[in-house]
Amino acid sequence: MQRVVTAELDLELGASVDLIFQITAAQGVPLAGEQLTFTQGDRTYTPTEIVDQSGSRLHRLLGEAGRLEVRYEATVEGHAAASRTSDLEAITYLRPSRYCQSDEVFQQARRQFKGLSGHELIAAVTDFVSTSTTYTPGLSQGTDSAVTTLMTGQGVCRDYAHVVIALLRAMDMPARYAACFAPGLRPMDFHAVAEAYLDGAWYVIDATRLAHRRSLVRIATGRDAADCAFLSYHGGYVGLERMRVDAWVVPDAADLDGLAPVGDSAGEDARVEASDPSLDDFTSLVQLA
Template structure:
C-alpha cells in the first residue's frame, strides 16, 4: 500500500511566537520518506522534533514576525504494525475530556444504547451519529464539544469524532480521537476519526463515512482535539492565510461499507 500525503500552510505571524505543528505522519513499521520545510520570508527556521504518544511527532518552531510557510511531503509504503495495548491508555481514554465531555452525556448514552456491548454497541453509536448529525462545513466553533454537537445536530469531522468518542466513553468503552491524512476524502483536508477499544484491540470508526478507513494515515492520537490539532501557537498571534492538504493512494481505494472492524495502520 503506497500512500502520498502533503500539507502546505501559509502563516501570517503578527508577533514573535512559538508554533507547534502536528502535520507529520506518525512513526510506524512502514517505510517512510519525508521532507518538512519551515521557512520565514528571511530564510529557513530551525525545527525541533518532539516525540508524543502513539508515534506522533510534534515539530516546534520559534517564528519572528512576518510570513512563515510550512511544507510537508511524505510517501508511506506498507502498513504499520499494530501498537501494543497500554493499560494506562485504557484508563485515560475512558475518562471525560475537554471536547469529549462524556460525563455530560451519561444519561443519554446509557438510555440510547442500553443492553448493547462490543461491536453491537460500536455499530449503534456510529450509526446514531451518522443518522442524526449533518456534516456542514463552517457550522461549528473551535470551542464546540460533543454535547454542543449533540444539541446542534451538525458539525465537521472533528465534531462527529468527538461525539462518537464521548458516547462510547459514557458507556465505559475506551475511545480516543485520531487525526489522519485520508485518501479519498472530499473535500480534501486534515481529517479526524475515532478509535474504540473493543474485543482487546483498537478499531477505527468514522461516522462521516467520507473516506475508506484502510487508506488512512495516522498523524496524532489523543483524548480529543486538544492533543491532535495540526497547529497551536503560544506567546504571540498569527493568522492562517492559506492551507492545502493532499492524500492519495496508489491504485484503487479500498471499499468500506463501515460494517467491518478495521485497525488504523
C-alpha cells in the same frame, strides 16, 4: 498500498511566536520518503521534534515576524504494526475530556444503548451519530463539544468523532481521537476519526463516512481535538493565510489485478477504488495502521 500525503501552510506571524505543529505522519507509520521544511524568505528553520506517548510527532520552533511557509510531503509504504496499549492508556481513554464529556451524556448513552456491548455497541453508536448529525462545513466552532453537537445535530469530522468518543466512554468502552490524512476525502482537509478499544485492539470509526478507513494515514492521537491540533501557538499573533492538504493512493500490482487496462485508466480505477468511501464496509472492524 502506497499513499502520498502533502500539507502546505502559509502563516503570517505578527511577532516572535512559539509554534507547535502536528502535520506529519505519526511515529511508526512506514515511510518510503519524507520532507518537512519551514522557510521564511532566505531563512530555514530547524524545528525540535517531540514524540508523545501515543507516537504523535510534534514539531516546535520559535518563528519571527513575517510570512512563514510550511511544506510537508511523505510517501507511506504499507501499514504500521499495531502498537500495544497499556492499562493506564486504556483508563485515560475512559475518562471525560474537554470536548468529550462522557459524564454529561451518560444518561442518554445508557438509555439509548442499553444492553449493547462490543461490536454491536460500536455499530449502534456509529450508526446513530452518522444518521443524526448533518455534515456542515463552516458552521462548527472550534470550541464546540460533543454536547454542543448532540444539541445542534450538525458539525464537521471533529464533531462526529467527539460524539462517538463521548458516547462510547459513557458505555465503559475506551475511545480516543485520531487526526489523519484521508485519500479520497471531499472536501480535502485534515480528517478526524474516533477509535474504540475492543479485545486488546483499537478500531477506527468514521461516522462521517466520507473516507475509506483502510487508506487513512495517522497523524496524531489523543483524548480529543485539543491533543491533536495541526497548529497551536503561544506569545503572538498568527494568521493562517493559506492551507492546502492532499492525499492519494498509488496502486501497486496487486491493486491492478482484475482491472482491464485502457491507457492509464486501470491505475486510476485502482486508485479510486482504494480510497472511495462508498466501497468501505462501515459495519466491519478496521484498524487504523
